[in-house]
Amino acid sequence: MSERELTMAAAIAEAIGQEMQRDENVFVMGEDVAKYGGIFGATGGLLDQFGPERVMDTPISETAFIGAATGAAAEGMRPIVELMFVDFFGVCMDQIYNHMAKNTYMSGGNVRLPVVLTTAIGGGYNDAAQHSQCLYGLFAHTPGLKIVVPSNAYDAKGLMASAIRDDNPVMYFFHKGIMGLPWMAYFTGSTTAVPEEPYTIPFGQANVVREGSDVTIVTLSQMVHKSVIAAEALAQDGISAEIIDLRTLVPLDKETILNSVRKTGRLCVADEDYLSFGLSGEIAAIIAENLDSVNLKGPVKRIAVPDVPIPYTRPLEQVVIPQVADIESTIRSMVS
Amino acid sequence: MEPTKEHLLWMYEQMLIIRDFEETMVNVYLEGKLPPNIQEGLAFDIGGGPVPGEMHLAAGQEPVAVGTCAHLNDNDTITGTHRPHHFAIAKGIPLNALAAEMFGKVTGLGRGKGGHMHLFSVDKKFGCSGIIGAGMPQACGAALAAKKKGKDWVAVTFFGEGAANQGSFHESLNLAAVWKLPVVFICEDNKYAISVTREESTAIANNADRAAGYGVPGVRVENNDAVEVYDVVGEAIARARRGEGPSLIEVSTDRYLGHFQGDAEAYRPKDEVQKLRENDPIDRLKQQVMAAGVSEAEEAQVRARAKAAVEAAYTFARESPYPDVSEATQHVFV
Numbered sequence: 001m002s003e004r005e006l007t008m009a010a011a012i013a014e015a016i017g018q019e020m021q022r023d024e025n026v027f028v029m030g031e032d033v034a035k036y037g038g039i040f041g042a043t044g045g046l047l048d049q050f051g052p053e054r055v056m057d058t059p060i061s062e063t064a065f066i067g068a069a070t071g072a073a074a075e076g077m078r079p080i081v082e083l084m085f086v087d088f089f090g091v092c093m094d095q096i097y098n099h100m101a102k103n104t105y106m107s108g109g110n111v112r113l114p115v116v117l118t119t120a121i122g123g124g125y126n127d128a129a130q131h132s133q134c135l136y137g138l139f140a141h142t143p144g145l146k147i148v149v150p151s152n153a154y155d156a157k158g159l160m161a162s163a164i165r166d167d168n169p170v171m172y173f174f175h176k177g178i179m180g181l182p183w184m185a186y187f188t189g190s191t192t193a194v195p196e197e198p199y200t201i202p203f204g205q206a207n208v209v210r211e212g213s214d215v216t217i218v219t220l221s222q223m224v225h226k227s228v229i230a231a232e233a234l235a236q237d238g239i240s241a242e243i244i245d246l247r248t249l250v251p252l253d254k255e256t257i258l259n260s261v262r263k264t265g266r267l268c269v270a271d272e273d274y275l276s277f278g279l280s281g282e283i284a285a286i287i288a289e290n291l292d293s294v295n296l297k298g299p300v301k302r303i304a305v306p307d308v309p310i311p312y313t314r315p316l317e318q319v320v321i322p323q324v325a326d327i328e329s330t331i332r333s334m335v336s
Numbered sequence: 337m338e339p340t341k342e343h344l345l346w347m348y349e350q351m352l353i354i355r356d357f358e359e360t361m362v363n364v365y366l367e368g369k370l371p372p373n374i375q376e377g378l379a380f381d382i383g384g385g386p387v388p389g390e391m392h393l394a395a396g397q398e399p400v401a402v403g404t405c406a407h408l409n410d411n412d413t414i415t416g417t418h419r420p421h422h423f424a425i426a427k428g429i430p431l432n433a434l435a436a437e438m439f440g441k442v443t444g445l446g447r448g449k450g451g452h453m454h455l456f457s458v459d460k461k462f463g464c465s466g467i468i469g470a471g472m473p474q475a476c477g478a479a480l481a482a483k484k485k486g487k488d489w490v491a492v493t494f495f496g497e498g499a500a501n502q503g504s505f506h507e508s509l510n511l512a513a514v515w516k517l518p519v520v521f522i523c524e525d526n527k528y529a530i531s532v533t534r535e536e537s538t539a540i541a542n543n544a545d546r547a548a549g550y551g552v553p554g555v556r557v558e559n560n561d562a563v564e565v566y567d568v569v570g571e572a573i574a575r576a577r578r579g580e581g582p583s584l585i586e587v588s589t590d591r592y593l594g595h596f597q598g599d600a601e602a603y604r605p606k607d608e609v610q611k612l613r614e615n616d617p618i619d620r621l622k623q624q625v626m627a628a629g630v631s632e633a634e635e636a637q638v639r640a641r642a643k644a645a646v647e648a649a650y651t652f653a654r655e656s657p658y659p660d661v662s663e664a665t666q667h668v669f670v
Contacts, residue, residue: 031529031532032530032532036602039530057532059501059532060468060498060529060537087467088467090467091470091504124383125382125383127390128453130453182379183598185383186375311448312449312450312454316440
């Protein structure tokens with residue numbers, strides 16, 4: 001019997017639906033999450049299942065409804081609130097950065113905020129500078145937010161269930177190019193077998209997607225799939241790449257990264273966020289801080305967006321967003 | 337404020353250009369996005385073809401653009417939205433550079449870097465944004481600059497009825513009012529914020545009523561009619577030029593196409609657009625143009641000129657080169 005496969009969008013919606021059945025305090029709100037089912041399908045079918053009291057379309061008022069999610073969470077509700085594109089954070093950042101992320105700490109741990117903030121990330125389909133960013137590094141930088149960045153349907157469901165059950169604010173970033181949407185090309189490796197029953201995947205456990213001995217690729221989200229394709233090509237030439245899918249940035253599974261680089265002696269970080277002051281630098285710093293136990297055979301390499309906004313036109317976007325060929329050539333340069 | 341014959345004819349020609357530009361794009365946009373030449377299993381690929389990415393078209397919303405821009409000159413500023421073509425064209429943005437930007441070509445307004453939601457022209461004092469409500473504060477800034485320079489320039493900001501629920505709307509109106517800035521706030525009520533209707537999103541029926549909260553004039557134009565917009569917005573712009581401060585105008589208008597191209601519009605009654613098209617604002621303006629004494633031959637000439645301009649722009653865009661990849665890292669700073 002073949003296992004049931006789901007797209008990542010369907011897996012996320014299923015996890016939310018199952019948690020809504022489990023706990024009446026869970027509800028969903030955001031722009032176009034009800035009738036439309038979420039622009040990227042993350043809440044598809046939930047309105048029919050749970051009705052408009054629990055699946056709420058909002059006005060275009062992110063400061064109000066994301067702030068309201070924080071307020072409702074403080075009262076014991078478990079809101080899931082969608083920011084349509086992460087790029088839109090600017091209009092509501094104060095509510096996220098200064099309140100959702102800090103109220104627990106400022107209250108000496110007394111205020112609990114079990115809120116999940118979902119948001120779409122990533123480029124590759126020419127949506128230009130204000131609709132193509134990843135920005136998880138920006139939010140991971142702020143203390144007080146757990147950061148989840150799934151790469152496939154199986155992980156997406158389990159991580160969503162964990163996010164909803166967590167008593168802390170969780171930001172959950174789904175890449176548009178792995179959601180399995182019928183209107184956007186995607187990496188099919190993200191559509192996976194997904195058990196029907198609810199399950200959780202704990203935060204802070206990276207997934208070794210592929211074992212290897214020559215080089216460690218630390219990556220996440222859509223870049224996992226690009227890395228896998230690159231690793232398969234490299235294997236043809238006898239280069240063995242280990243791929244680590246971080247799954248969550250906060251908490252970060254440092255041990256899995258360190259153990260892998262201890263084994264391979266080489267680190268390449270493949271990231272779709274901006275290069276400087278972000279995820280790739282953070283991973284490199286972890287290695288640098290542990291050089292007493294890691295023997296590097298060569299310099300750390302970082303593949304990321306080279307500190308420019310995402311250009312609209314295809315030839316420039318292709319250059320700016322790391323591609324399979326970039327990963328492949330970087331790894332070749334490291335092991336040669 | 338009554339339009340002259342020249343203004344009537346200008347508005348008519350602009351509306352024809354806008355409609356043709358947008359409806360041409362409907363088909364061009366589909367190139368390379370449909371089976372069988374896309375990933376198996378997909379019905380549509382938003383990233384395919386010569387014009388990839390999101391595409392928000394303004395067919396049906398021409399009256400608000402032309403009725404407003406008829407009163408503007410190159411010293412006046414416009415800030416706008418993710419659905420910007422109609423007021424970009426009416427403001428005088430060259431069609432060739434506009435079309436080339438959609439095709440991502442180096443001859444485009446932003447050398448292909450901006451794309452259709454992010455159009456900028458220093459010459460025409462024009463900018464727009466993909467972020468809802470983002471144009472309003474910047475219009476206040478343009479108006480502040482005009483005031484500081486002692487000029488009678490005005491700034492006009494276009495935004496949708498959905499954006500009237502953003503903080504930037506309220507903050508900008510108050511700022512403009514308290515500083516008596518020459519800004520005209522134009523709310524395009526096309527009834528839908530993607531799938532969310534104004535009844536679902538907005539506590540009051542008329543956004544112009546919100547002007548009272550900031551002590552500025554507020555007027556709603558009901559009929560998606562270029563001449564009515566011309567009249568009401570003309571008064572507001574004249575008032576701003578006289579240094580009497582901002583106004584808020586809401587214009588009822590109609591989005592004939594989806595929020596973006598490819599939108600299945602499951603949230604919208606099926607025959608709604610068909611009914612709207614039966615009372616099309618271009619047809620109505622044509623009657624007024626003819627009544628003003630324009631001859632059949634003159635009207636035909638305008639129509640032919642509009643069609644030729646759009647055709648030439650698309651040809652120019654297709655034939656233009658892409659930017660060199662070395663440009664990817666240029667222009668982060670000047």
